[in-house]
Amino acid sequence: xxxxxxxxxxxxxxxxxxxxxxxxxxxxxxxxxxxxxxxxxxxxxxxxxxxxxxxxxxxxxxxxxxxxxxxxxxxxxxxxxxxxxxxxxxxxxxxxxxxxxxxxxxxxxxxxxxxxxxxxxxxxxxxxxxxxxxxxxxxxxxxxxxxxxxxxxxxxxxxxxxxxxxxxxxxxxxxxxxxxxxxxxxxxxxxxxxxxxxxxxxxxxxxxxxxxxxxxxxxxxxxxxxxxxxxxxxxxxxxxxxxxxxxxxxxxxxxxxxxxxxxxxxxxxxxxxxxxxxxxxxxxxxxxxxxxxxxxxxxxxxxxxxxxxxxxxxxxxxxxxxxxxxxxxxxxxxxxxxxxxxxxxxxxxxxxxxxxxxxxxxxxxxxxxxxxxxxxxxxxxxxxxxxxxxxxxxxxxxxxxxxxxxxxxxxxxxxxxxxxxxxxxxxxxxxxxxxxxxxxxxxxxxxxxxxxxxxxxxxxxxxxxxxxxxxxxxxxxxxxxxxxxxxxxxxxxxxxxxxxxxxxxxxxxxxxxxxxxxxxxxxxxxxxxxxxxxxxxxxxxxxxxxxxxxxxxxxxxxxxxxxxxxxxxxxxxxxxxxxxxxxxxxxxxxxxxxxxxxxxxxxxxxxxxxxxxxxxxxxxxxxxxxxxxxxxxxxxxxxxxxxxxx
Ligand code: PRX
Numbered sequence: 001x002x003x004x005x006x007x008x009x010x011x012x013x014x015x016x017x018x019x020x021x022x023x024x025x026x027x028x029x030x031x032x033x034x035x036x037x038x039x040x041x042x043x044x045x046x047x048x049x050x051x052x053x054x055x056x057x058x059x060x061x062x063x064x065x066x067x068x069x070x071x072x073x074x075x076x077x078x079x080x081x082x083x084x085x086x087x088x089x090x091x092x093x094x095x096x097x098x099x100x101x102x103x104x105x106x107x108x109x110x111x112x113x114x115x116x117x118x119x120x121x122x123x124x125x126x127x128x129x130x131x132x133x134x135x136x137x138x139x140x141x142x143x144x145x146x147x148x149x150x151x152x153x154x155x156x157x158x159x160x161x162x163x164x165x166x167x168x169x170x171x172x173x174x175x176x177x178x179x180x181x182x183x184x185x186x187x188x189x190x191x192x193x194x195x196x197x198x199x200x201x202x203x204x205x206x207x208x209x210x211x212x213x214x215x216x217x218x219x220x221x222x223x224x225x226x227x228x229x230x231x232x233x234x235x236x237x238x239x240x241x242x243x244x245x246x247x248x249x250x251x252x253x254x255x256x257x258x259x260x261x262x263x264x265x266x267x268x269x270x271x272x273x274x275x276x277x278x279x280x281x282x283x284x285x286x287x288x289x290x291x292x293x294x295x296x297x298x299x300x301x302x303x304x305x306x307x308x309x310x311x312x313x314x315x316x317x318x319x320x321x322x323x324x325x326x327x328x329x330x331x332x333x334x335x336x337x338x339x340x341x342x343x344x345x346x347x348x349x350x351x352x353x354x355x356x357x358x359x360x361x362x363x364x365x366x367x368x369x370x371x372x373x374x375x376x377x378x379x380x381x382x383x384x385x386x387x388x389x390x391x392x393x394x395x396x397x398x399x400x401x402x403x404x405x406x407x408x409x410x411x412x413x414x415x416x417x418x419x420x421x422x423x424x425x426x427x428x429x430x431x432x433x434x435x436x437x438x439x440x441x442x443x444x445x446x447x448x449x450x451x452x453x454x455x456x457x458x459x460x461x462x463x464x465x466x467x468x469x470x471x472x473x474x475x476x477x478x479x480x481x482x483x484x485x486x487x488x489x490x491x492x493x494x495x496x497x498x499x500x501x502x503x504x505x506x507x508x509x510x511x512x513x514x515x516x517x518x519x520x521x522x523x524x525x526x527x528x529x530x531x532x533x534x535x536x537x538x539x540x541x542x543x544x545x546x547x548x549x550x551x552x553x554x555x556x557x558x559x560x561x562x563x564x565x566x567x568x569x570x571x572x573x574x575x576x577x578x579x580x581x582x583x584x585x586x587x588x589x590x591x592x593x594x595x596x597x598x599x600x601x602x603x604x605x606x607x608x609x610x611x612x613x614x615x616x617x618x619x620x621x622x623x624x625x626x627x628x629x630x631x632x633x634x635x636x637x638x639x640x641x642x643x644x645x646x
Contacts, residue, residue: 001075001287001314003280005031013420013432020432027433028056028462032273035312036071037062038242041269047460049487051472052480054460055246056270063240064249064272065142068311069102070240080316083290084131085335087178087322096131098314101138104131106238108139110230115170115202115221119144119241122168122251126150126159126186128177129321132206132223133297134307136172141249141268144241145170148251148263151298152177152184154579156192158261162253163193165263166469169201172223176209180326187213245269251469252300254406255519256478257490257509263469264406271409272312274463278410278431279309282400283372284417289342290369292318292335294350299516300406301376305345309410324350330361333392337366344392345374345402347515351384353545359391367392372417374400377515378547379503385424403427403503405489406517407479409463412436413501426502435459436501438493443483452494454507456486509603511540511548518582520603523550526577527584530570532558537593537601538584541610549585551610553632556589563589586610588635592628594620605629609636 007013020027025044032041042059069081077099084094096104117123123145127133133149140147148166150159162168171194177184187205191214194200205213206223215222230236243249249268253261279285291310295301297319310317318339324332324346332354336344354361373393375385380401389399399422402414412434413427420429430436438446438453446453457464464487468475482488492507506512509520520538527536534555543549558566567587574582594602605617614633620626 016432057245060245061242066240072098072314083318085320104135105138106236109142109238111226121145122166123170124168126173146248153581156189159193160196163197171203174206174208175213176211180323243268255517259521259525264465265467270462274410275304275309276312290316291343292341293345329357333365340369343372347377348380349514355387373397376402378512382424401427407465426500428500433461455489455491455493514546526574530573539607551586552584
């Protein structure tokens with residue numbers, strides 16, 4: 001496998017950027033030549049941000065799995081596609097070669113077909129990090145079904161919401177999942193979700209933990225039994241469905257500033273090119289290297305940089321079932337040592353957490369195989385950047401700080417490892433085809449350097465989202481209506497004297513907790529479901545490990561006098577409604593919330609108080625009742641109402 005479009009010098013980066021700017025159609029057309037298409041495109045790009053309408057490679061047909069699997073067989077058939085490291089280090093790891101992975105994907109495609117899954121159907125996947133998850137994702141893509149992977153940390157209510165929104169009639173899950181010392185009863189969570197989703201026709205259950213599960217006749221089937229039914233003597237066959245480049249490939253739900261997560265939709269052709277192009281260029285992947293992305297496939301990072309990016313490039317991708325701190329905080333380093341990992345891609349929150357465990361866990365671990373380090377998901381503070389660079393990369397590995405979003409499909413702003421300059425805590429420069437701009441509140445572009453503003457994009461790149469499932473207007477309103485003719489990212493950003501970008505965090509009501517996006521409105525809705533809660537307001541506050549923690553102000557009139565219990569009940573409610581990832585870190589009971597005369601909650605003030613500021617709270621004269629602020633700040637100082645439950 002060679003990558004003729006891999007940029008290998010700073011000069012070449014500048015040339016690629018300029019040539020893509022001059023003629024994006026010719027640029028992306030020539031990159032796309034290196035993929036397998038069933039039919040070529042008539043037009044590379046057709047777009048307007050008004051509707052929005054974005055089409056890449058119109059008229060082309062293809063299947064992403066032929067690009068991720070079939071086309072590699074001749075050259076890489078016996079090379080490892082997936083190395084799987086189980087949660088328990090004592091359990092045997094698994095290696096699937098490209099040939100074996102294709103075999104299994106074809107087999108499971110037959111299972112899907114036997115169970116009634118057709119092109120265009122939505123299939124919800126709720127599994128732990130086992131190779132069968134990657135197989136399920138790829139089999140959906142092979143039959144042309146639209147996968148919607150839901151992260152294992154979401155509750156049954158969240159799954160039900162997603163199933164209903166996508167009208168998904170099929171589910172692929174496991175009996176349970178292992179995560180560190182915990183077993184998560186996935187099938188039982190699905191069973192609860194299905195009470196509200198009678199339209200679901202089939203649940204395919206893969207065995208992992210062998211936790212007892214209920215299996216409903218006519219609806220639930222075992223993965224292993226279904227495989228037996230399609231077993232063949234020779235190679236199974238399953239010709240890949242011919243997909244239009246602009247057909248939907250997947251839906252991935254993500255939080256926004258409104259109460260309900262939106263189903264971000266990516267399309268087959270453009271997403272494939274972008275996931276591959278960014279993988280090859282940002283990480284500077286060289287054939288034969290082992291790429292270890294520590295994300296979960298339930299998030300976009302796992303989609304693009306565990307599955308589609310690496311596999312489309314014929315890479316070896318390492319998939320890890322466990323967590324960084326179990327059985328101890330040396331787990332990542334053991335994995336790097338054992339499999340001679342070349343590229344390690346993780347989140348700042350993991351780096352900060354491992355940093356806090358100290359250096360003991362690095363002793364005796366050979367990390368000399370590492371060539372490139374990466375981070376993603378949230379701004380990385382300089383201290384964590386330097387720790388990572390010095391202690392993990394031994395000052396010889398470039399660190400790529402990759403900025404992107406679920407909606408962007410792949411990295412938009414990042415240094416290219418060892419090729420373009422790096423700067424701690426800066427994502428640095430846009431990839432070719434990416435045209436960032438900073439705007440002020442009125443949408444006026446802020447030009448020049450040493451400036452900051454809201455980060456927007458002026459032009460589409462191949463991996464841009466196409467719609468939000470079932471509601472195109474929502475997509476327009478969320479991303480394309482704040483500023484005319486621009487895609488708005490929701491992030492604040494500064495551009496330094498050299499034109500390097502540093503993302504400073506969200507400017508909307510979205511929190512980033514341990515690299516996970518959580519809408520404050522979503523958490524408030526969940527808290528308000530608790531019978532004793534009158535009203536609530538949720539803000540983020542700086543958290544040493546998580547980046548941001550969740551701080552909830554709650555007006556409570558429940559009958560329980562015991563505040564600790566009341567807090568636990570509220571946390572339990574949030575866990576039920578959204579999932580454990582959205583649990584508030586701090587809950588402060590208040591008697592009122594600071595509101596303007598028009599009834600809008602002044603979050604700016606609440607944010608300051610959550611950060612520990614109790615005196616300089618800015619202008620409170622526009623508030624309906626300025627006294628409320630003093631009261632909230634006073635209670636914050638006294639601390640009597642703040643008991644933190646971890
Ligand atoms: O605020 C930015 C932050 O994560 C948001 C996107 O979250 P999500 O869609 O869940 O995707 C995360 C993985 C791609 C962005 O709006 N973010 C992501 N990467 C960075 C970042 N903030 C700063 N630096 C980054 N490298």
